Amino acid sequence: MLVIKDLHVKFDNRDREAVAGVSLTIEDGEILGLVGESGSGKSVTAMSIAGLLPRKQCTYSGDILLDGQDLLHAKRSDLRKIHGTKIGVVFQEPMSSMDPLMKVGEQVGEALRIHTKLDRQARKDKVIKAMESVELRDPEAVYDKYPHELSGGMQQRAMIAAAIITEPSLLLLDEPTTALDVTIQAQILELLKKLNAERKMSMLFISHNLNVVRKLCRKVAVMQKGCLVEEGLTDEIFLNPQHPYTKRLIDAIPTRIRKEGS
Amino acid sequence: MMKYVLKRIGMLVVTMLLVSFLTFLAFELISGDPARSMLGTNAPSYQVDALRHELGLDQPFFLRYFKWLTGFFSGDLGISYSYRQPVWDLIGSKLMITILLSLISFALIVIISIPMGIFSYQWGGGPFEWIRTSFNQLCMAIPPFFTGILLSYVFGILFRVFSPGDFPDLYEEPGAAFLHLFFGAICLSIPRIAMTTRMMRSTIVSEMNKAYVRTAISRGNDRRSVLVTHVLKNSLTSVVSFLGQTMAEILAATIVVEQVLGIPGLGRFLVLSIAQRDYPVVQAIVVILAFWVVLAGTLADLINQSIDPRLRLGGDLA
Numbered sequence: 001m002l003v004i005k006d007l008h009v010k011f012d013n014r015d016r017e018a019v020a021g022v023s024l025t026i027e028d029g030e031i032l033g034l035v036g037e038s039g040s041g042k043s044v045t046a047m048s049i050a051g052l053l054p055r056k057q058c059t060y061s062g063d064i065l066l067d068g069q070d071l072l073h074a075k076r077s078d079l080r081k082i083h084g085t086k087i088g089v090v091f092q093e094p095m096s097s098m099d100p101l102m103k104v105g106e107q108v109g110e111a112l113r114i115h116t117k118l119d120r121q122a123r124k125d126k127v128i129k130a131m132e133s134v135e136l137r138d139p140e141a142v143y144d145k146y147p148h149e150l151s152g153g154m155q156q157r158a159m160i161a162a163a164i165i166t167e168p169s170l171l172l173l174d175e176p177t178t179a180l181d182v183t184i185q186a187q188i189l190e191l192l193k194k195l196n197a198e199r200k201m202s203m204l205f206i207s208h209n210l211n212v213v214r215k216l217c218r219k220v221a222v223m224q225k226g227c228l229v230e231e232g233l234t235d236e237i238f239l240n241p242q243h244p245y246t247k248r249l250i251d252a253i254p255t256r257i258r259k260e261g262s
Numbered sequence: 263m264m265k266y267v268l269k270r271i272g273m274l275v276v277t278m279l280l281v282s283f284l285t286f287l288a289f290e291l292i293s294g295d296p297a298r299s300m301l302g303t304n305a306p307s308y309q310v311d312a313l314r315h316e317l318g319l320d321q322p323f324f325l326r327y328f329k330w331l332t333g334f335f336s337g338d339l340g341i342s343y344s345y346r347q348p349v350w351d352l353i354g355s356k357l358m359i360t361i362l363l364s365l366i367s368f369a370l371i372v373i374i375s376i377p378m379g380i381f382s383y384q385w386g387g388g389p390f391e392w393i394r395t396s397f398n399q400l401c402m403a404i405p406p407f408f409t410g411i412l413l414s415y416v417f418g419i420l421f422r423v424f425s426p427g428d429f430p431d432l433y434e435e436p437g438a439a440f441l442h443l444f445f446g447a448i449c450l451s452i453p454r455i456a457m458t459t460r461m462m463r464s465t466i467v468s469e470m471n472k473a474y475v476r477t478a479i480s481r482g483n484d485r486r487s488v489l490v491t492h493v494l495k496n497s498l499t500s501v502v503s504f505l506g507q508t509m510a511e512i513l514a515a516t517i518v519v520e521q522v523l524g525i526p527g528l529g530r531f532l533v534l535s536i537a538q539r540d541y542p543v544v545q546a547i548v549v550i551l552a553f554w555v556v557l558a559g560t561l562a563d564l565i566n567q568s569i570d571p572r573l574r575l576g577g578d579l580a
């Protein structure tokens with residue numbers, strides 16, 4: 001279970017807090033959606049959880065506890081043990097998030113190389129399995145390919161495989177489908193649903209698109225300018241948004257799609 | 263892999279042919295009537311015609327180019343106007359010395375600046391920042407001829423480790439000759455080591471800010487293992503291109519250092535031949551320099567293609 005209590009993050013070169021008092025809880029096996037417009041602090045929240053904040057360039061306070069273990073104030077060396085074992089992260093741009101000069105298979109297996117003593121062959125077997133579970137076709141061939149040889153959708157599947165290979169209890173997804181076209185986006189959402197159902201993996205799914213969130217997340221939190229303005233069950237919020245900002249977000253979805261979804 | 267190696271070598275050959283043709287054409291235009299200028303304005307015209315025939319100058323342009331080109335690759339670079347000797351006999355051993363000097367300098371640059379680049383990235387920040395930058399600036403600003411004068415004075419005159427004006431025979435005293443060349447290489451490489459180190463450092467810094475580094479950290483890498491497993495390899499292509507340019511420049515840069523340290527390489531001879539309008543010699547040296555440049559570029563490209571699979575496609579991917 002992930003608990004965030006009153007998280008504040010302020011970058012030294014900014015006047016306004018990027019995250020201004022966010023409290024959130026993600027239960028085991030739950031997918032929480034986090035929506036909000038650009039610059040509202042979604043990524044900074046995720047980076048804080050993942051321990052990827054540039055600590056020297058910002059001030060932060062609050063608590064982030066994963067199964068009782070403090071993440072926000074943990075030592076770097078302790079964080080490295082959590083990175084890639086208890087928390088997996090998937091970013092928006094699969095292409096630039098991958099090392100262009102390393103074979104896909106090695107990148108997918110990187111967390112295993114760092115955190116386990118498995119030999120090359122054992123790692124490869126696991127990588128192939130992980131690739132199969134994210135429905136990458138022909139994993140043996142993909143293993144030896146370079147990122148630029150894959151399509152955007154395949155790259156993102158590989159990134160997901162890399163994030164889940166050590167079976168972390170929490171998966172952070174920062175706009176994982178934004179850079180992909182609509183059909184691929186739908187496939188990735190289905191995949192995430194399946195992974196969540198099979199593995200009971202908790203997820204934080206960030207998006208600026210409420211409609212995408214509705215397909216995947218039972219619960220949603222809405223951020224605006226660093227603050228949470230609304231939080232609750234996705235369907236309830238859709239039917240009865242309390243905050244004017246949430247209403248605007250819902251109104252921004254074209255009517256046709258809004259009906260399709262319900 | 264084989265396919266683009268062949269392709270790149272094909273490009274190399276075409277470029278070299280082009281370079282050699284343009285050089286030949288240029289010298290055809292500037293050299294005027296060499297037979298006449300060799301014999302002087304008072305010589306009878308039948309003598310001039312005879313010399314022209316002897317030098318093969320009465321043949322059509324393209325035939326002469328073709329002969330010159332085939333000769334070039336079989337070691338026949340023509341006859342010097344001033345010495346009436348085959349050009350190759352005149353420049354062969356000098357070329358050898360200059361190339362040795364360039365290669366030693368280049369080896370120093372590669373061996374020193376790559377580790378220095380990493381070192382200055384790892385430990386050159388914070389309180390050492392200004393020491394690092396000013397030392398770097400200083401080294402970049404030292405002209406090789408100045409280092410040459412300094413080294414001649416200190417190691418040549420004070421300590422008598424080598425004798426600056428008197429180059430030992432390469433085959434009789436290879437050790438001493440090598441030492442002499444080594445001092446020349448130090449002069450040539452100091453500013454270039456400084457440049458390459460700085461370049462390497464700034465490439466690492468910019469790679470460190472890329473998105474894949476964040477991914478690597480999210481998998482549990484520390485900064486060091488990110489550097490070793492991801493960033494160094496990604497920084498290498500820029501460094502290799504830069505080194506390719508350095509390698510290309512360095513052969514021409516030897517000229518001044520050779521003068522200062524009394525190294526009997528191509529440099530001094532080139533200057534002399536230009537003054538004497540000894541066109542076959544100048545032409546041969548120009549073509550050799552151009553080939554060296556093209557070769558350095560090709561080597562750098564081939565190495566980069568073996569590092570970066572994206573360059574293997576057609577070379578038009580960023």
Ligand SMILES: Nc1ncnc2c1ncn2[C@@H]1O[C@H](COP(=O)(O)OP(=O)(O)OP(=O)(O)O)[C@@H](O)[C@H]1O
Nearest residue numbers: 011014018036037038039040041042043044045208
């Ligand atoms: N490294 C940083 N240095 C300074 N300011 C930053 C940094 N990272 C983020 N910010 C600022 O923090 C605020 C929140 O940014 P954040 O990336 O969390 O927004 P977001 O909700 O993820 O938006 P988007 O939908 O565009 O990804 C922004 O004003 C941003 O400019």
Ligand SMILES: [Mg+2]
Nearest residue numbers: 042043044174
């Ligand atoms: Mg973001």
